[in-house]
Amino acid sequence: RGLYITLGIFLVLYGLGMYDYIQRKHTIRRNFPLFGRLRYLMESIRPEIMQYFVESDTNGLPYNREERSMVYARSKNELDTSPFGTIVDVYAPGYEWVSHSILPKHVHPDVLRSVIGGKQCKRPYNASLINISAMSYGSLGKNAVRALNSAAKMGNFSHNTGEGGLSPYHLEKGGDLVWQLGTAYFGARDRIGHFNPEAFAKKAALPQVKMVEIKISQGAKPGHGGILPAEKVNQEVSDIRGVEIGKDVISPPGHSAFSTPYELLLFVKQLRELSDGKPVGIKLCIGKRHEFLAICKAMDKYGILPDYFVIDGGEGGTGASPLEFTNHVGAPGVESLIFAHNALVGFGLREELSLISSGHVVTAFDAIKRLALGADHINMGRPMMFALGCIQARKCNTNRCPTGVATNNPHLEAGLVPEDKDKRVFNFHRATTEAIAGILGAMALEHTEELRPWH
Template identity: 40%
Template sequence: MPSHLLDSLNAIAAGILHYSALLFVIAIGAIVAYLAVLYIKDMRQTQHAIRRNYPLIGRFRYFFEHLGEFFRQYFFAMDREELPFNRSQRSWVYRAAKNVDTTIAFGSTRPLNHSNEVLFMNCLFATLSEDAAPTHSVTIGEGYCAHPHSSSAIFHISGMSYGAISKPAIQALSAGAKEAGIWLNTGEGGLSPYHLEAGCDLVFQIGTAKYGVRDEQGNLSEERLREIAAYPQVRMFEIKLSQGAKPGKGGILPGGKVTPEVARIRGIPEGQDSISPNGHPDIRSIDDLLDMVVRIRRITNKPVGFKTVLGFSDWLDELGEAIHRRGLDSAPDFITIDSADGGTGAAPQSLMDYVGLPLRRSLPLVVDKLSEYRLRERIKVIASGKMINPAEAAWALCVGADFIVSARGFMFALGCIQALQCNKNTCPTGVTTHDPDLQQGLVPADKSRRVANYARNLMHEVGVIAHSCGVREARALQRRHVYLIDERGVPEPLTDRYPDKTPRPEYLIASDAESSDTQKDTA
């Protein structure tokens, strides 16, 4: 080959290599610039806590989550096999909180023939939209305190203490509760400024350590109690005797979460583990409990109740007898029944796994006992424990609950991904941590809307179930609307296991009659 031709080819090859290298450098530069833009975008966006706390890397979560939908059916667990909340349950909450489509396609993945599964009995002629009625308001403490509390909302936020969850989480819950018209329970950690700032209704919880209303010796301070009651937003007071995840064990807050502010609000030393007593030293009997209810109601002039998880149930008879002996003004205005499968930030596994009754058993038992002692109208019942989807809330109403409260459902609405880091200071979504680098991922202005969306969408779908059963509103659901699958896989009416002993309130009797007339007209 002539030398000049070879030189030309070499020059061309050198030129190609030169431009290829240049293009490679430009491509690398473009990729780096693109990643930098994504990094900045993730840092500045406010909708996704994982991406905000872990720029770029956090995006892989959504990619793998998407792939998981396809891989799980071949290699991994199905949607309903994860614990404590399966992917199907969590996905509904996420969609409801984002106010996007909550419908599904193809068919149910729920086992419809497993023992104790719940089935609602639909009516041949469902309630039409024009025949539906607004949810009736229920009043707590009417006639027994100066400031009773009324609410037509059936679904509210259960106790989550400031300290156990973060400042932005409390701010988002408070603002979301205000927007949705529901109450927020403070948990046993006291009243923080962040509970108050949005103006929502609050239930102040008094735990065994009496954080926020204690004196230097740890006893109930009437002065502090009056100060809390003076806030018009504080609508009710709840004495926490026990909770489902740790019956017989008080609150546990690791020292790493006891910041100066948390310590000041609770009235405890900074940086030290906050371990509540496993019971109230001044409440050791039914009469002690009723004395405390009367005392707090006298000081606050607001409704007072107590929260407990049911184990042995003999005390329910003692309670009914004591109230009739002492008079109805000694009764609690409400009882919150927590489930053995309730949640918490930290608890011994032996208590979480093995102690207490689940709500499926305890709720009908409590409602029936109150009816037996003719106290059902006097004492309202609040159901708590692992109810994050519409069906669980509808079941509780059927059994006899007046209200349903949830904590973990609203944690999912805030962005919780069930990382199971609640007992540490490392929550990746900023919900249960005081690490400012992790908290920045949870932007209250965005998450408060999700809290409100979740509450409204759940209550709407409970109404959808009610209308399918042929009643006009959610509170008109009864036990006869529910069947349970027995051990043979055969549906049986809930009333076979738990006959309905509760007298129907007048407003529901009227609603029943109107529903019946509507059915006849439609037929």
């Protein structure tokens, strides 16, 4: 019997070796039959080897082990303190810190809310300091969307739909929603993909929709439009978005509803009227600075103002993007926020609207920094995914996310139980807000509105 097993193994290996030798697609396997396969094996497990055995606690990207472990611990209500002292080199160039006071105060996290909605808005929204950033159904699975929205309901914070439209899973749990309209106007489009006012008004009237957001661009791929890989376009996504099943869904790079700053503001005004006075904002990544200044000039000239801007940094996340766009298009979040804040101050418009910052904000210190530089609120995307169980496998564009977060594969997303994960997202949101309140107290401040760059 052992001889037959040995012979069988030999024949299998011999067959694989002969196939490698005669195939013409892979040079390595053709030149080194059988042994050349080891290269592909090692390549396939390289990300796991790097993450678990090579990276230190502080050098992993885009989020290091220390950051991810903090989110996991807070989401599970586990010990999130750090022993024995910092592992950060406090003398390295670029090290940052806040200035504490010898007279600290106690700050309750519940006071850190503020209203979004200017004078032209009839139905302002009392927003949490931290909210869920834009992530569409389709990019995320239905159980992930359910868990996020349930957490938003539990914690009284908002959940941005992303540009993929309002799905039944956004509405199922009753959490506050920010409905994002991208260049494809999913959920509010006509047959040729242009904006449909009637369809928009019908959905904007839903009580869960608290704000509306026009997405001009996102930090991870500004000027490129959105991409939903064909692997994720199942029948349900096709029905919700009104697109063809099994094909890549490409949102155009630009909007068809407007082409000038003035037309953009008219679109803001139209959406506000169609939504019966709900706050309407604009999300963008800063590129050519004169274009943002042109929007400010149009606001100043015509007196039509959005209720908020979301300034997304080039370090922001995405489910799928060309490498060049991810790495080299779009200004980083800090520089973008400083510029946008100063531009609005210069035009005398800063007090009329809110600024929201997004893009690689995960710790309370990250949030404090953005708030000190001009933001009123923080949007978090990938940290919320970590709270759901994301392990940074970086397979979001393959529909093979192992944790069931960024996939609509029925087998994989079945592993994500919304009734468990919603509590984890809620816990992370609460703990991070409490940590921000703790830092504010150490600085002898009572609210984020008191933060300034010199702090």
